[in-house]
Amino acid sequence: MIYRLFYSSVGEVQAHDTALLKHLAKKFNLTYSAFGTQVSEEGVPASGTLTLSAAFQAGLEPAPITPTGTDAAPYQLLSGTIKATYNAHRSIKDTDSIIVAPSIMSGNTDTRFYWKLSPHIFRYNHHNAPGKNPLSGVHTVNECTLMFLC
Secondary structure (H helix, E strand, C coil), X not given: CCCCCCCCCHHHHHHHHHHHHHHHHHHCCEEEEECCEECCCCCCCCCEEEXXXXXXXXXXXXXXXXXXXXXXXXXXXXXXXXXXHHHHHHCCCCCCCCCCCCCCCCCCCCHHHCCCCCCCCXXXXXXXXXXXXXXXXXXXXXXXXXXXXX
C-alpha cells in the first residue's frame, strides 16, 4: 500500500498507521487494538496496552477530484478568466503568459458541504512568482518558494 498524505482514504490511513505500530506492540509486548479491532493475539499475557483510535471524529474522506481537462467547461472558464484578468491588468498580449494549474488543499474542511451539489469545486490560491519578494507569502514567509524546494 502506498500512503498518500492528502488523498488517501480514511481506511488507507488507518491501515497504514495500524501496520506502522504493529511491530512496536510486539517488541514491547503490548496488547494492541486499532480502530476497534484487536490486532495482537487475544488472551496472551502482556506488559501493557496500545490502543489506536480516532481522536475527534470518524475522519473525513478526501475531497472528490474536480474535472480539469479540456472538456471540463467550468475549469476552462475559470482558467481563461484568471489568464485574461492577469494579462489585461498588465497589458500582456501573450495568452500563455501564466499557467493555471490544479492543486490540492490539505484542510478540506468547508468543501465537504458542497460535494453533493457539484463535481466542479474550485479552491483558488494565488502565489506570486518565487523570488519576487521573499516576504510576500501567506504568513509573511514566501511559502510558495518553500513548496517548490520540496
